[in-house]
Amino acid sequence: MSGAEAGSGTLYGVGVGPGDPELVTLKAVRILRAVPVVAFFAKRGRVGHARTIAAPHLPGGQQELRLEYPFTTEVPVSEPRYADAMRPFYDACAERIADHLAAGRDVAVLCEGDPFLYGSYMYLHDRLAGRFGNQVVPGVPGMGGCWAQAGTPIAQGDDVLTVLPGTLPEDELARRLVATDAAVVMKVGRNLPRIRAALARAGLLERALLVERGTMADGRAEPLAAHGGECGVPYFSIVLVPGRRGAR
Template sequence: MSAGTVYGVGLGPGDPDLLSVRADRLVRGAKHVAFFRKAGRAGQARQIVNGMLADSAIEFPMEYPVTTEIPLSDPRYNEVLSNFYADCTDHVRDLAEAGEDVIVLCEGDPFFYGSFMHLYTRLKPHVPVEVVPAITGMSGAWTATGAPITWGDDILTVLMGTLDEDTLAARMKDADALVVMKIGRNIDKVCRALHAAGKYEDAYLIEYATMPNQQVQKLCEAEGKITPYFSIIVVHGQGRRP
């Protein structure tokens, strides 16, 4: 029996209209559909494809055992997540080795800070794996501001809000154009770093980019606001132009 293929399908920033033609076709024709989600939640990737899956599709929610309950610096964090990804891989691999294709839904692009990468590296030596690229969440965010993120020779820096404050501030200071992801409870630290880098007043906060509940505002006007995890901060470059 030939092995099935595992497809890591990028869904883009959130608007189903922004799926690629190939992603749309794979999602609608899927027999086995896997997706990550926080326990007790529907899952952002799953919500993007609401109404697209066949009634007969068999769903496999992969629920994170931890998100913020254990600090990133705690050795247990990697241990718990590593075991989780191994278990998910075993399930998906069993399906593929039985000849079944499996669609793994991925927010944004699968190879851009996505959880699918942890399955990919474990599956690749054993079964066929294909990746369907997509529009990134940050692209949807800066487009929502109505202004280009880079001009001319601008250097774009992408940072995670989970980094320590000193590292954030140093990298921000050197950036021409800036994207900060994984905001959520890191918002106060990110704001302090932006202040230290002299970029706070130029920063925009984009929540749920391209989704029905999208919000775009200057970061300085959102002072004290509780931001969702699916928030992105951008600072536009002002580089060379004709």
């Protein structure tokens, strides 16, 4: 909260959970009903996942800031054009929000899952937290929604759980998978063929589960080995590798 401009509004990073609107926290709902401005990220031509999840909790009449990504399809973080486009994009988004905060209006930025776990909100936080009062409202992370959808414990006892982005090279994924007891692989999408190959190399393919749209009405879970794996899957997909099993 240090460095906040006198009379300025508060920036809220609001986690809205994995997809089921009933998994939005009471604190998040209270803030969403009170703030005059709601901001959310979305791809061109889409409503936006976070906005869709939060919809039942928005009272109406608020000003909405749609922050539209410069890319409509996934671009590897390692590509130079990713940084060239995303840095000025986040700069511009932060300034749009800063205008409202400087005018004394509170702003809630919606974020799927938890704002500080692969959430786009964190890039706004980096740019604005030193200038304005701020508060992050944790959300149920997508991985929690997915293992609940699958009905499987993910880690027991002294199991080590590793969370991996599916954007890593196959060799790196395989190396890290071999060294852990349980794993969550996020950012699946079009990376599924590489993730599947890395799991096979690590000897974990038969244990792996693919969960699509965890906690949503059309959510489903299946063994990854039963999925062809030649093509991508929906944005809201996660691969789970449950830890060691058996009685303890």
